[in-house]
Every structure is written in C-alpha cells, then in structure tokens.
Amino acid sequence: METVLLAGARTPFCAWARGRKGDGSRGGALAALDPFELGGAALRGAWDRAGHVPDRVVWANAYQDGPHGCYGARYAAWKAGLPPKVPALTVNFACGGGLSAVIEAAQDIATGDAAAVLAGGADCPSRVSKEIFAPSFTDVSCSSPIAAAVEGLAKEAEISRADQDRWALESHRRALAARARLAEEVVAAGGVAADDIASENLTPADLAAAKAVHPFGLVTARNTHALADGGAAVYLAEAGWAKSRGLKPLARVVAGAYAGVAPARMGVASVPAVRAALAKASWKASDVDLWEINETFAAQLLLDAQELDLDLGRVNVNGGAVALGHPFAASGARLLLGAALELRRRGLRRAGTAVCVGGGLGVAVLLEAMLE
Numbered sequence: 001m002e003t004v005l006l007a008g009a010r011t012p013f014c015a016w017a018r019g020r021k022g023d024g025s026r027g028g029a030l031a032a033l034d035p036f037e038l039g040g041a042a043l044r045g046a047w048d049r050a051g052h053v054p055d056r057v058v059w060a061n062a063y064q065d066g067p068h069g070c071y072g073a074r075y076a077a078w079k080a081g082l083p084p085k086v087p088a089l090t091v092n093f094a095c096g097g098g099l100s101a102v103i104e105a106a107q108d109i110a111t112g113d114a115a116a117v118l119a120g121g122a123d124c125p126s127r128v129s130k131e132i133f134a135p136s137f138t139d140v141s142c143s144s145p146i147a148a149a150v151e152g153l154a155k156e157a158e159i160s161r162a163d164q165d166r167w168a169l170e171s172h173r174r175a176l177a178a179r180a181r182l183a184e185e186v187v188a189a190g191g192v193a194a195d196d197i198a199s200e201n202l203t204p205a206d207l208a209a210a211k212a213v214h215p216f217g218l219v220t221a222r223n224t225h226a227l228a229d230g231g232a233a234v235y236l237a238e239a240g241w242a243k244s245r246g247l248k249p250l251a252r253v254v255a256g257a258y259a260g261v262a263p264a265r266m267g268v269a270s271v272p273a274v275r276a277a278l279a280k281a282s283w284k285a286s287d288v289d290l291w292e293i294n295e296t297f298a299a300q301l302l303l304d305a306q307e308l309d310l311d312l313g314r315v316n317v318n319g320g321a322v323a324l325g326h327p328f329a330a331s332g333a334r335l336l337l338g339a340a341l342e343l344r345r346r347g348l349r350r351a352g353t354a355v356c357v358g359g360g361l362g363v364a365v366l367l368e369a370m371l372e
Helices: 035-050 069-080 094-110 130-137 146-156 161-177 179-183 204-209 239-244 263-268 270-281 298-308 328-346
Strands: 003-010 056-060 088-091 116-123 228-238 251-260 290-293 350-357 361-369
Touching: 003 035, 003 094, 003 239, 003 328, 035 056, 035 069, 035 116, 035 228, 035 328, 056 069, 056 094, 069 088, 069 116, 088 094, 094 116, 094 228, 094 251, 094 328, 094 350, 094 361, 116 328, 146 263, 146 298, 161 179, 161 204, 161 298, 179 328, 228 239, 228 328, 251 270, 251 328, 263 298, 263 350, 270 298, 270 350, 270 361, 290 298, 290 328, 298 350, 328 350, 328 361
Parallel strands: 056 088, 056 116, 290 350
Antiparallel strands: 003 228, 003 251, 116 228, 251 361, 350 361
C-alpha cells in the first residue's frame, strides 16, 4: 500500500507568552488557546482541504499538560469537528512528535488498517507551568542542558559562534522573503492569521551582542529556535483510495525512520535517522532536492548539514525554527507540509525532513513529489 500526502494545514506559529514577536512586542498571541484547540484548528484545516472524513487521527503533543492531556488526540479531533466515530491516537515523541505521527499513520495505511489518516501535533508552551517546562531542557541521563550538549558538539566540529549567528540571520531573511509562500500553509486560529516571529530588524550586531549561557559561548537565545505556540497537520491516504475519489496528491511518503545516539550527542541524532530513511528508499543524500530540518539550534542545523554533506542552499529554503518558531510536536508536520508544497512550486522531485529530539533521539521522513 502506497501512502500519499493529499493536503495539510497549520495554525500561525506565534511567539510564546514569555517571548517576543519579531517587532519586539510581547508574545502570546495564541496563549489563550490550549493544544487541543490549536491541534483542532490544524486538523480541521487539513480535513477541509482534503474534503473527506478520515478513518482515524494520529496526533502528537509533547507536554500533555492539564487534566485532559492523556486524551489529547481525541479532544483535538472533537475541536476539529470530526464525527465521534473517528478514533484518535495520542503519541509523544517530544519535538519529533509531528513526524512520529506521520510514520504511525503511514504504517496504518501500509497495513490496510486505514485508508485515510489525519496526522500532526500541537503544543502551547505558553500554558505549561515553569516547574514542568524549565527542567525539561536538561537531560537527566547525562546531567546536561540540551543547549550545552549541542554547544560541545559545535566546538568539536569547529562551528563558530559567527557561523551560528550568520545562519540564524539567514533563517530570518529566508522566512521574511517567503511570507507569501508560507501563508499557503496557514489557517487562522483564535483570530490570528499570520506568523509573528521573523524579524525585519534583526542585525548582525544584535546577534553578536546576545548573551551566551553556556561555557563555550556559542549558543544564545538568538541562534536557538524561537519558542512558539501552534499546531500542524497533514492528511495522508492510500494512493488507490485517493485516485478513486479523484484526489491529486502532493507527494508520496517514501520512507520514515527513527534513530538513537548517546544523549549528550542529541544534536546529531537526526543524522542516523536520515541515513536509515535514505537506506530504506535506496537514495543518497545528494539525490534529495530539498531538505527541511528542524532548527532546534543553528549549531545543530549546521552540524547535520556537515555530517550529511548537504548544500545549505537546499536546506530550509523558507526559513526554519529560529525564525518561524518551534511548537514542539507541531514542527514535524510543518516541515513535511512545507517540503511537499515547495517541491510542487519548484517542480522538484525529492525532499527530506528530520527532527532531533532530546534524549539522543532522531526521526526522519522522505517524500517524493507527485508531478504531473
């Protein structure tokens, strides 16, 4: 059974309540919405664009906060307006949850258990208590803040602070240049209709002046992903089912893979996941036209590109999480949708997506465009 991507949608990705928008004003435009509402808006958008009730929902949420977090997917499906007969599975693969949901959905389709599945995720860090949120950025297995671990890898690889700052600035530049293209992905949520993090005013001096918080002085808040609230979803279907209904897919899901490394090396954990997915597809990294790799840190993105020998001109061409934001479980679905749409716009064939995850985990999914 071949899995195809028919459509997708995401909410705006907006700066969390304790952060700043691109214009410097206080964040929190989506803070009034819980993850179920954000997820529901994205699921509804993807469903509307596909036009058919799915057989099931696979939905990810990293923090599963609140008394109803354990039923997250079900509540998100209800918020989307899906009928009660549609079952919903909640998954948690932290930052990789959106891609994990896609892999699970594709497996459901491959086995014939479902013909059409909505997959994605959402998180609203604005609503997560400080007592839970802050400690989650330290890996207990190696007693190291995630940022410090990535910084150590960057130092080993001779990726400088200037390299990281330049990439962060480039991420903002690309996101601003892509505003019209990115708008194609977005459905409004809570009266908000546009991303609000990318900055027109950011300068090299701003990046150079940012305070380093770890010993080597490489990682700062400016060259790290922007914390954001948001949701994203894609509509996946079995190819024959889609064809019988006259639906034209954007792309087919070729392969997905997980990987693990030592927790202190989580900054490169997506690399073995990418390699495993490439092996399944019988592709080489050089066969891939576009890459969407989550910018958990500018350092991590540059490490991944170095390890995989990627042309940075083909990576995150519309900006990444440094400029667009990283709502944890939503990010993987955003990467996949963005990659599929950009393949169509450029008339290109293959795309790869990947996310590194705390604890030394990685996940990757490969796409091939359905070109006419």
